[in-house]
Amino acid sequence: MGKGPWINGRTARALALAAQLGTAVAASLGLAIGGGLLLDRWLKTWPVFLLLGIAVGLLASWYTIASLARELPGQKKRNKEHNLKDE
Amino acid sequence: MEITLAAEPVARLGDVVITNTMITSAIVVLLLLAVAAVYRARLSTDSPGRFQSLIESVLEFVLNLCEATAGKELGRRVFPLVCTFFVFILTANWFGLLPGFSAIWVVNFEGHRVPLLRAANSDLNMTLAMALIAVGTVQVLGVTTRGLAGYLKELATPLFLAPIHIISEISHVISLAGRLFGNIFGGEVLLLVMYSILPYVVPALFVGLEALFGFIQALIFTVLSVVYISLAAGAEEAPSAHAA
Numbered sequence: 001m002g003k004g005p006w007i008n009g010r011t012a013r014a015l016a017l018a019a020q021l022g023t024a025v026a027a028s029l030g031l032a033i034g035g036g037l038l039l040d041r042w043l044k045t046w047p048v049f050l051l052l053g054i055a056v057g058l059l060a061s062w063y064t065i066a067s068l069a070r071e072l073p074g075q076k077k078r079n080k081e082h083n084l085k086d087e
Numbered sequence: 088m089e090i091t092l093a094a095e096p097v098a099r100l101g102d103v104v105i106t107n108t109m110i111t112s113a114i115v116v117l118l119l120l121a122v123a124a125v126y127r128a129r130l131s132t133d134s135p136g137r138f139q140s141l142i143e144s145v146l147e148f149v150l151n152l153c154e155a156t157a158g159k160e161l162g163r164r165v166f167p168l169v170c171t172f173f174v175f176i177l178t179a180n181w182f183g184l185l186p187g188f189s190a191i192w193v194v195n196f197e198g199h200r201v202p203l204l205r206a207a208n209s210d211l212n213m214t215l216a217m218a219l220i221a222v223g224t225v226q227v228l229g230v231t232t233r234g235l236a237g238y239l240k241e242l243a244t245p246l247f248l249a250p251i252h253i254i255s256e257i258s259h260v261i262s263l264a265g266r267l268f269g270n271i272f273g274g275e276v277l278l279l280v281m282y283s284i285l286p287y288v289v290p291a292l293f294v295g296l297e298a299l300f301g302f303i304q305a306l307i308f309t310v311l312s313v314v315y316i317s318l319a320a321g322a323e324e325a326p327s328a329h330a331a
Binding site for chain 1: 257309
C-alpha cells in the first residue's frame with residue numbers, strides 16, 4: 001500500500017461509483033416494485049400499485065444514477081464551468 | 088456439495104442462535120483487537136518497526152482515500168468509522184480464503200453436519216448491519232448539518248419527488264449490502280465448485296482472484312460510505328484528490 005501509482009483517490013472513487021450504478025438501479029426498482037406488490041396484496045388492488053411501483057422505481061433509479069454521476073471525479077468542476085459559461 | 092444462502096446455525100445460547108458467520112466475525116474482531124494491542128505495545132515514534140510501518144501504511148491509505156473524497160476536515164472526522172469498515176471487511180474477506188477455513192465441520196444442536204466457519208460477509212445480516220450503520224451515519228450527518236427542518240425540506244423538495252428521494256435513500260442500504268454479500272457469497276460458491284471439480288492447482292488461481300475481489304469490495308464499500316457522507320454534509324470535492 002502506501003503512496004504508489006497503482007491506485008489513487010480519484011480512481012477509487014470512480015471505481016466505487018461505477019460499481020454502484022448497476023446495484024443502485026436494481027435496488028431502487030426492486031424496492032419500489034416490492035412495495036407496490038405488498039400494497040396490492042394488502043389493499044387487493046392488483047395491479048395498480050405494481051404499475052405505480054414500476055414507474056416510481058424507474059424514476060428513483062434514474063434519480064440515484066444522476067446523483068451518483070454528479071459525484072464522479074471532476075464532474076463538479078465541469079458542472080461549475082458549464083454553469084459559468086451559461087451565465 | 089451443499090450450498091445454503093443463509094448462514095448455518097451452529098450452537099444456541101438461550102434463545103440466541105449462533106451461526107457460523109457470527110463465529111467468524113467474532114474471530115476476526117478478536118484478531119483485529121490482538122493486532123491493535125500489539126501495535127499499541129510496540130508503538131514507537133523514533134524507530135518504527137516493520138509491523139508498525141505496515142499498520143500505518145494501511146491507515147494512511149484509508150486516510151488519504153477519505154481526505155481525497157470528502158476533503159481534509161470531513162475526511163478526518165469520518166476516518167475512524169470508515170477505516171473500521173475497511174479493515175473489518177478486508178480482514179473478514181481474506182480470512183475466509185485461508186486454507187482449511189471451510190474444512191472444519193461440526194454437528195449442530197439440530198443434529199445436522201455444518202461448517203464451523205463461513206466468510207462473515209457471505210451473510211446478508213452482516214452486510215446489512217454495516218450498510219445500515221453507514222447510511223444511518225449519513226442521515227444523522229444530514230440532520231446535524233442542515234437541521235431537522237432543512238433536512239426534511241430537502242427530502243420533500245419538490246413534494247412529488249419525496250417518495251423517489253426516500254426510495255433512493257433506502258436503496259443505498261440495499262445496494263451497499265447486496266453487492267458486498269453477492270460478491271463474497273458468489274466467490275464462496277465459485278471456490279466450492281472449483282474445489283469439487285478441479286481440486287489441484289486451478290483453485291489457487293481463483294483464490295488469488297477472490298483475494299483481489301475481497302480488497303476491491305472493501306474499497307468500494309469504504310469509498311461509497313465516504314461519498315454518501317460527503318454528499319450529506321455538502322462537502323466539495325477535494326481540490327487535489329490524490330490518495331495512496
